[in-house]
Amino acid sequence: MPFSAIKWQPLLKAQGVEHSLKKLTGIYFVGLFFNNFLPSSIGGDVVRIYKAGKDMNEYEKAAASVLMERLLATIGLVLVALIALIVSFAMGEYLLMPALVVGSIGVVMAVVLVGAFYWLPDKGREQRENRFWLAKFYRVTQAIKQYRGKRKLLARVIWLSALFQLIVVVLNYFIFLALGHSVSLLSCALYIPII
Secondary structure (H helix, E strand, O other), X not given: OHHHHHHHHHHHXXXXXXXXXXXXXXXXXXXXXXXXXXXXOHHHHHHHHHXXXXXXXXXXXXXXXXXXXXXXHHHHHHHHHHHHHHHHHHOOOOOHHHHHHHHHHHHHHHHXXXXXXXXXXXXXXXXXXXXXXXXXXXXXXXXXXXXXXXXXXXXXXXXXXXXXXXXHHHHHHHHHHHOOOOOOHHHHHHHHHHO
């Protein structure tokens, strides 16, 4: 959780929302608690948005940071799986199905990232829109667009996400070993991100 907070903090900071790593780690733990009881992990993200935005009444900016963190974390997952896939190919293992899955997810994530910066509604449309939820949505899209041009920040968060996923892979590898299963670290690096 502290590592996840380290990934999230610069995304919030880019939105002008300042929180300490201690506070963000606490927010992550609260979100993790809710993830255990609510369907999927979206419930925890809603809690993260609420708690991060509450102090400064910056919910749209907090939402943009959580959405970008999720998107960049998924790209980090794809990166780990892609590296494992390349190593597998170099070792003479041609794994067609994982290659298709990793490639498909990679393409989807690239389209979503480009879409987040260039295809979201313009600010002028928000001003003409009187509906509460659509106005909120447009404000979130404008906050997401603030990440445009911040390549170093986005690259840093992607690499931190990939490092985080590598830690998850290694932990699962050791769990397999402890249970007496002989699974290669390379297989874990390929299949755990896909799963």
